[in-house]
Amino acid sequence: MDSSILTVIVAIVALLIGIVAGKFIFAKDTKRKVEEAENHAQNIIREAELRGETIKKEKELSAKEKFVQLKAEHDKEILERNRKMAESENRVKQKEGNINQKTEQLERQVKENDAIKQNLNRQLEVLNTKQAELEKHQEEHTRRLEKISGLTAEEAKSQLIEGLKQEAHSQALGLQQDIIDEAKQKANKEARKIIIQSIQRTAAEQAIENAITVFNLESDEIKGQIIGREGRNIRAIEAATGVDLIVDDTPEAIILSCFDPLRREIARLSLQRLVSDGRIHPARIEEVVEKTKRQLEEQIMEIGERTVIELGIHGLHKELVRLVGKMRFRSSYGQNLLMHSREVANLCAVMAAELGLNPKLAKRAGLLHDIGKVPDEETELSHALLGAKLAEKYGENPAVVNAIGAHHDEMEMQYVISPIVQACDAISGARPGARREIMQQYLQRIKELENLALNYNGVEKAYAIQAGRELRVIVEADKVTDNESEKLSFEIAQKIQTEMTYPGQIKVTVIREKRAVNVAR
Incomplete structure (x- = not known):
């Protein structure tokens, strides 16, 4: 719009x-x-x-x-x-x-x-009515029981309480025993676990040492020079070193025989220098042997110092360091003593660490536990007590001294590391291949072990297995019960422990089984 x-x-x-x-x-x-x-x-x-x-x-x-x-x-x-x-x-x-x-x-x-x-x-x-009636009946029943038994209700109650107490006490003792058995089982299981872990974490070295050393020659003509006129050179060498020289038909070789590896090493090095020099006569032999001894002492000291440094042990007395180096030239059952001591030291450190103890102190005790086997002078003391005496003399910790002296139960164990050193010593010595025996002695020991078990009544068969570290005994089920088999295992173990000499430990297993056999025709 x-x-x-x-x-x-x-x-x-x-x-x-x-x-x-x-x-x-x-x-x-x-x-x-x-x-x-x-x-x-x-x-x-x-x-x-x-x-x-x-x-x-x-x-x-x-x-x-x-x-x-x-x-x-x-x-x-x-x-x-x-x-x-x-x-x-x-x-x-x-x-x-x-x-x-x-x-x-x-x-x-x-x-x-x-x-x-x-x-x-x-x-x-x-219900109240019935309860009142029940109470009346109960009172009447109680009066009748008192009249029949001649006891009052309080006396009967006291006897009943006493019976219940005894029953509860018995049940408590049984429960206590069950708890103790369970604790032992768990403790044994935990201990085996710690030992197995310690063994697995430690590298084992197997040493084979003999009582003889073979000295190789370039030619058999040198044998005459070593023997000398009318054997004066060889007698001078034997007198200066304490080693027996065996000159036989073995081509280009002389055998040095002595139980002491240190003396054999001195003789070997001395012969090596004499043969290289070419001048072999009694005066020269004495001079070379003395010089070799001094050089070997220096080498022993170097070995000891190197071992202590590698293991991380500090503040060890020089004499103890020298004894540690000296263990390199000593063996036991074919096992080199220094390698054995090093292994025990490492095992002790690992086991102590697993148990929350001082691993350095345990390693120190493990290294020194066998220093009594290499004394400078012969004594009538055992090597464990002598080692403890030497450790105490050179200012070692009381725990180390006690562990050294107690590792063969010759001294009372006063410190926790003492059983650790004893266990690790047994572990190192019981390793398969760690120690060596003469075949004849080994077979004889196995045979004696089996015969010892066969002398018991009811024993059907006995087998020594695992290089003689376990004895399996098979018994006749009709003659030996289950309880008797446990007792038989304990008795055989005790008899082996008291009558036989063996390295490590021997496990005795008694086997009992019942077989029912029939033939269908």
Whole structure:
């Protein structure tokens, strides 16, 4: 509507402009232009009216459509609201129904509980009555028992309590024994675990030492020079070194025989220098032997110092260091003493660390436990007691002194590391291949071990296995019971321990089985 008015106003303005402009135009065109302007104005007016009418109709149509749309949305919203209200009313009605049902159930339960309560009260009254009657009967029964037994109730109660005490005491003793057995089993299991871990974490070295040393020669002609005129050279060597020289038909070799490896080493080095020099006579032999002894002493000191440094042991007295180096030239059952002591030291350190003890102190005791086997002077003391005496003399820790002296049970164990050193010494000596025996002695020991078990009644067979470290005894089931087999195992072990000499330990296993054999024909 506003657009049509605006159009009319524009047309009127244009008409006025045309009128004003026509005054300034030439007179002959005034009339024509006025007519044209009027026509143009009328056209504009008609177009404006038509356009205004069209816009009016469009607006009316749009307003009607908008009204219809709003009405439809309003009706839809009303329907949705009515639906929700209906659902809410249904839920409320359902809840009311559930509440009514529960109320009815509760009312029924209350009534039932009242009935049950009344019933319980009646039963309780009956029970009280019966209890009163029972107490009367019990009192009467007690009086009769007192009359029959001649004991009062207090005396009978005392006897009963005493019997219960004895029974509880017996059960407690049995329980205590079970706990002790279980603790022993766990302790043995834990100890085996620690020992196995210690062995596995320590590298074992197997040394093979003999009582002889073979000295190789370039030719057999040198044998004559070594023997000398009428054997004076060989006698001088034997006198200076304390070693027996065996010159036989063995080509290009001389055998040096002596129980002391240190003397054999002195003789070997001396012979090596004499043969290299070519001058072999008694005076020269004594000079070379003395020089070799001094050089070997220096070598012993170097070996001891190197061993102590490698093991990380500090503050050891020089004499003890020298004795440690001297162990390199000593063997026991074919096992080199220094290698054995090093292994025991490492085992002691590992085991002490597993048990939460001082590993350095245990390693020190393990290294020095056999220093009594290499004394400078022969004594009547055992090597364990002599080693403890030397360690005490050179200012070692009392725990180390006690561990050295007690590792063969010749001294009372006063410190925790003492059994550790003893166990590690046994482990090192009992390793397969660690020690060597002469075949004949080995076979003889195995045979004696089996014969010892066969002398017992009921023993059917006996086998020494694992290089003589275990004895398996098979008994006849008809002659030996299970309890007797345990006793037999203990007796055989004790007899082996008292009558036989052996390295390490021997496990005795008694096997008893019952077989029933029949043949179907």
